Amino acid sequence: MKPFKDKKTLGLTLAILGILLASAVTLLIQFRPTSPDKTVHKTAAIYQDGHLLRRIPLEPGAEDTFTVESGKDGFNAIQVVNGKIGIVDANCPDKLCVKMGMISSGTYPISCLPHKLVIQIEESENSKEEPPVDALTQ
Amino acid sequence: MTHSPNKKTPQTNVKKLTLLAVYATIALTIFTAESFLPPLVPLPGVKLGLSNIVTLWLLMHTKARDALWVLLARIVLSSFFAGQMISLLYSLAGGIFCFAAMALLFRILGSKYIVFISIFGALFHNLGQIIIAICITQLPSMAAYLPVLAISGVATGAFTGLCAFYLKRHLPPKIAWPM
Numbered sequence: 001m002k003p004f005k006d007k008k009t010l011g012l013t014l015a016i017l018g019i020l021l022a023s024a025v026t027l028l029i030q031f032r033p034t035s036p037d038k039t040v041h042k043t044a045a046i047y048q049d050g051h052l053l054r055r056i057p058l059e060p061g062a063e064d065t066f067t068v069e070s071g072k073d074g075f076n077a078i079q080v081v082n083g084k085i086g087i088v089d090a091n092c093p094d095k096l097c098v099k100m101g102m103i104s105s106g107t108y109p110i111s112c113l114p115h116k117l118v119i120q121i122e123e124s125e126n127s128k129e130e131p132p133v134d135a136l137t138q
Numbered sequence: 139m140t141h142s143p144n145k146k147t148p149q150t151n152v153k154k155l156t157l158l159a160v161y162a163t164i165a166l167t168i169f170t171a172e173s174f175l176p177p178l179v180p181l182p183g184v185k186l187g188l189s190n191i192v193t194l195w196l197l198m199h200t201k202a203r204d205a206l207w208v209l210l211a212r213i214v215l216s217s218f219f220a221g222q223m224i225s226l227l228y229s230l231a232g233g234i235f236c237f238a239a240m241a242l243l244f245r246i247l248g249s250k251y252i253v254f255i256s257i258f259g260a261l262f263h264n265l266g267q268i269i270i271a272i273c274i275t276q277l278p279s280m281a282a283y284l285p286v287l288a289i290s291g292v293a294t295g296a297f298t299g300l301c302a303f304y305l306k307r308h309l310p311p312k313i314a315w316p317m
C-alpha cells in the first residue's frame with residue numbers, strides 16, 4: 001500500500017467525520033429542551049409560495065382544522081390540536097408532509113414541497129420575571 | 139480508457155449511444171422501483187438514491203460527459219412519470235450539484251475512492267436540494283433540515299458507493315462496458 005493513498009483516505013475520512021460531528025452538534029442544539037423556568041409562546045406560521053398565509057397561536061386546548069388550497073386542485077388539510085400542528089391529509093404525490101406527523105417545536109418545519117407549503121413554529125422564549133421582548137421594542 | 143476519440147466510427151457511436159440508453163433505462167428503473175419503497179425517515183430529501191450507482195458506474199467506465207447525459211435523461215424522464223414539474227426542479231438542482239462534486243472528485247481521486255466520491259456526491263445532492271427549497275419557499279429556515287440531511291447523506295452515499303465498488307470488483311468489464 002502506497003503512503004499517499006493512506007494520506008488521502010485519512011483526509012477524506014477526517015473530512016466526513018468533521019461533517020458528521022458538526023451535524024450532530026447542530027442537531028443537539030436544535031433539540032435542546034427549553035428550560036422549565038421560561039414560558040414559551042409558540043406560534044405556527046403557514047407559508048405558501050413564500051407568503052405568510054396564516055399565523056396560529058399554539059395554546060394548549062386550541063383546536064382547528066382547515067384546508068389550504070394549492071394551484072388548480074391541490075390541497076393540504078391542516079389540523080391544530082393540543083399545542084401541536086400537522087398536515088393530516090394532502091393530495092401531493094409523496095405525502096411526505098402527512099408522514100412528517102404533528103410538530104410542537106420549531107426544530108424543523110413541516111414542508112410540502114410539491115405544494116410549496118411550509119408550516120413553521122416560531123418560539124419566543126420569555127423569562128417569567130422579564131416582560132416579553134416585543135413589549136420593550138415597540 | 140477503453141476507447142479513443144480518434145477511433146470514432148459511426149458503428150462505435152451507435153454502440154455507445156445504445157449502451158448509454160440502456161444505462162439511462164437501468165437508472166430510471168432503479169429510481170422508479172426505489173420510489174415505491176416507504177421513506178426511511180419522514181423528512182424531505184432522506185432517501186437512498188440508488189440510481190446514483192449508475193452515475194458512479196459510468197464515471198468509472200466512460201467520460202464524465204456521457205455520465206451527465208445519462209443522469210439528465212433519467213431526471214427528465216422520471217419527472218415525466220412523476221408528473222410534477224416542481225419535482226424536476228428539485229431533481230435537477232440535486233443532480234447537478236451531486237454530479238459536479240462527483241465528477242470533480244473523480245478527476246482528482248480516481249475510482250479507488252469511489253465510496254468517498256459517492257458520499258460527497260450525496261452530501262452535495264442534499265445541499266443542492268436545500269438551496270432550491272430555500273429559493274422556492276423563500277424561507278431560510280428550510281436550512282434546519284441540513285444536519286439531518288448531512289448525516290443521512292453520509293450513510294446513503296456510503297451505501298451506494300459500496301454498491302458501485304463491489305459491482306466494479308465482481309462484474310466483468312466486458313459486460314459492464316463492451317466498447
